Amino acid sequence: MATTMITTLDRSSRAAARGLSDISIRNLFIIPTVLFLIVFNIFPLIYSLGYSFTDFRASTNAPANFVGLQNYRDLLNDPYVWSNFAITAKYVIVSVVGQLLVGFGVAMLLNRDIPLKGLITTLLLLPMMLSMAVVGLFWKLLYDPSWGVINYALGLGNFEWLADPKMALYAVALTDIWMWSPFVMLLSLAGLSAVPKHLYEAAAIDRAGPFYTFFRITLPLVAPILMIAVIFRTMEAFKTFDLAYILTSQPTAELISIRLYKMAFQEWQTGRSCAMAYIVLIMVLAITNIYVKYLNKVKER
């Protein structure tokens, strides 16, 4: 990592002679972290790449046999796995669109002079800070068909939320929308407050209607920040495990992370699950790449 560096330090000064050189300090500060991440993040992935070409089962002592691309071929030809991906895609769309509508909607409402605005905003942000697994568990009680508060409040009788195969995924998404709309709201508020007031004043002078103002001024100016929110939530929703795992065991709500977990730690198909993990990993890296590119573009402005 031999590079040049920028410093205003006069090399002949006493301090420079006394202390470590800037290159040593830079290396001392950066290399341990990079090594740590390589050992605990990259090395395990290389380790599992090896296993993904074997029929290894962690539950037995049988030695792993090399099977080549068999695992990958099987997985990509498995309609069950494809349905997990389809379920995940549906979940991502429902929950991200829901969060976008609710979050941006609430931000529009909040974007005015409101008594106790700071307190209300902080209170609204509370759900996203809490543990998904622990709060998600409590939604089981809220969704309960017999004594759940939701059915009572909405007058739905004994409506089945989590036990109905058609409904389970939407119930999980609804809880996710509750948890993460505040995130979209937070980002939208930042975007809305950055819209220059004089644009609205100019629009008012031109007697522009509220719809025109919204679609021609507000939305275009908030769009970049909304895009960040969408990409962020898309990635998180794609990874969702806790919430869906705790709320329901319906096969119709089996997200890709849950399939992976079951394959690895319940069916102990270690080799195959490593291959599956790699397929997921490549998808995530692709999304992350797009995300970081976009982020850098936004930052440049």
Added chain:
Amino acid sequence: MAAVRTSSEITFNRVAIVAVLLVTIIFLAPIYWIASTAFKPRNLATTIPPTVVFQPEISPFVKLFTKRSQLRSPPSPEEYAAAPWWERVVFDGGEKIVRDGKGQVQWSGYPSRFLNSLIIAITSTVLAVGMGTFTAYGFSRFKVKGEADLLFFILSTRMLPPVVVAIPMFLMYRAVGLNDSHIGLIILYTAFNLSFSVWLMKGFMDEIPKEYEEAALVDGYTRMEAFFKIVLPEAATGIAATAVFCFITAWNEYAFALIMTNRRAQTAPPFIPSQVGSGLPDWTVIAAGTFLFLLPVAIFTFLLRNHLLRGMSFGAIRK
């Protein structure tokens, strides 16, 4: 130039305020329901219609911390009179507290899980923020070859679904005997939070003017001295905010804890749902455990309120 406020705009404003209040109530309702269930007698936790007004009780918390068994017969009046208040509360619920041969009260699994959560979250936070601060300074002040790629690499390790990382980690930990150990989870959470800490701290470091250190260097400080005496105090707010975010992430984490621990080093998030076994769970006890578990995060959220935007967006948006 003042904007003209028509009467319809004023009406709309009022409607919006009412809507905001309604939304706030709806969003807080689930959290209120957890908190209120934690203070309910068991028979009022699952009623139709739901019980809103009730005499708050402390019994769910007593039950949360102790091991109990069903009473076969009611306790004798002497036994009841001799029992301390917290034991009577359990008697009233038709149960008794399990004691060992020496009469010592047996704890439930909750306190040790809570303690594990504290130990693991605090240690991993200190490590991640400590290392992250140094590294962020390095990236912020010095030219690093392939800086963008390195930063992307650091970030991407965090973007993977936990289960993807957990499979090889589980195998490796099993090989070296780190499964179900505090150290094992601490390492995982440190690695997980380190990337976040580097990204967030780099933003904070970039905001500290270089001139501060340069002045110190001219005054004869070494680079190290300048870092510790000038930069770190300037970065204190950023370090504190980053630490709170790391703590909350480690505190809330579920998937790694579920896979890597089962008893000795188990944290609260996998433990609390495991209390819902077969049959009718005692939701008051679960609510009490949840309430105590959520309390630190709720407090931290208020302390962090001005940094939430920045932290939650990985430092992408600053305000």
